[in-house]
Amino acid sequence: MASHRITVRVSQTLTARLRNRSRAKGTTESELVREALENYLGHSEGKRSAYELAEEAGIIGAARNAPKDLSTNSRYLKGFGKAK
Numbered sequence: 001m002a003s004h005r006i007t008v009r010v011s012q013t014l015t016a017r018l019r020n021r022s023r024a025k026g027t028t029e030s031e032l033v034r035e036a037l038e039n040y041l042g043h044s045e046g047k048r049s050a051y052e053l054a055e056e057a058g059i060i061g062a063a064r065n066a067p068k069d070l071s072t073n074s075r076y077l078k079g080f081g082k083a084k
Contacts, residue, residue, distance in 0.1 A: 008033075 010018070022029045054060050063070070070076055 018029050018032060022032045025032065048056075051060070067073070067076070
């Protein structure tokens, strides 16, 4: 992908929020800004998965006090889908 550099001035508060969010997501500030621009402008080069959309919406990990392996550990699925 060919890229072009732009310069944008933002407040110290916005800079701190950007830095905190990028650290929380484990990504760079640049990638977060690109993602925000794609979302704002309504055009994305790649399609996002259902997981990515759910994560973006904040519903991944929304269940409080639930085991972290709830969807992958077979012991939680015992009897799931069977008529009672």
